[in-house]
Amino acid sequence: MTASPSTSRDMASSRIFETLKQDLIRGRFAAGEKLAISALKDHYRVGLSPLREALNRLAAYGLLEQVNQRGFRVPAMELEELDDIAGLRAQLECMALTQAFQAGDSEWESQVLAAHHRLRRADEHPEQVEEWEQAHLRFHRALLASCGSHWLLRFIEQLHDQFDRYRRLAPPNPAVRKALDRQHGELVELALSRDIRAARALLDDHIRLSHSVARGCCESPASDDDT
Template structure:
């Protein structure tokens, strides 16, 4: 059967999203070379849309392409994680300032709703994927009124890269409890439009999460 271009695009987009989430969740080991035949079977997709998805993930930074042939999961590098965390701080604090300046009542409502869903997820620690999605939506809602789609796109890519490290790191319940509490404090500061205090708290929030994520890798020799 001949696959239409639109169907091929849909298949490629679907496997791109599925494989992206699996890479972030750590389904594949750092440094692992991906077997095309195994991927075709696992994701139930043909070679053409699979290769398109793999090329997109390599451009996105979640895969490394080797001599235009194979694909490998990137190694966990402490210096890369530090760079990602530093950029997150700069760009998210910029977006936060703009969101506080531009945000209206609709933004406030969306943020409050996202905060509520995240708190409910905090009460069910065994359902980690639900928490991860609620956490992601909360941070998107917090910055959503910044007014710059490109800034949000860059931040989203940094989040995905950062989360690949964070999710492979050993749990740190003490820091996790502090981070959970900071989400509510960020909402209160957003309602009060206290930009200075919110930027300082977001900086601390990213730094603490960075501290947890660093547990997944060691410095280069």
């Protein structure tokens, strides 16, 4: 983790927000589940006020739904919505990629290379899923970082989080995963050579391929795991 230089310990509400956000993306809660607030309070060992503030933020972000006078629930997962998310993600990321290639300087190139290196390292430890997930997110972030549009990056991040919520539920597919990994390397090369056309096509393919994997999320009986 590159962030938080010990000087800035943040509020309880921010901590619980991050924790809940990750748990929602990781699929720790069932889709459509109604969240029992006092149960969350006990489980995460936080007070009611910070917890409710975090829930409100998550609802505004789209990772929870707030129903009038009856609390919060985890959004349902529907293939139709996944298709929407993936399609829009492809369009927005291709848009950002073009701008990133046009505006990117050598500092950007370095960051992309560095992020890719960390991703490959994370690949070597398949047991540390969360490390890989973080490195993967950061690689895609680095690739588009120089696009110059704060709001575009913001929306892409939001879509990525939504997308991952589906993808993480889908059964892994080693063959496809290998192809996806290869594409990461190819994206780096195309970034360095500033081949916009080829890179757009590749990124579009990349998201499409990942999308096809994520679509498996609604089949398997969600074999649970981990900590």
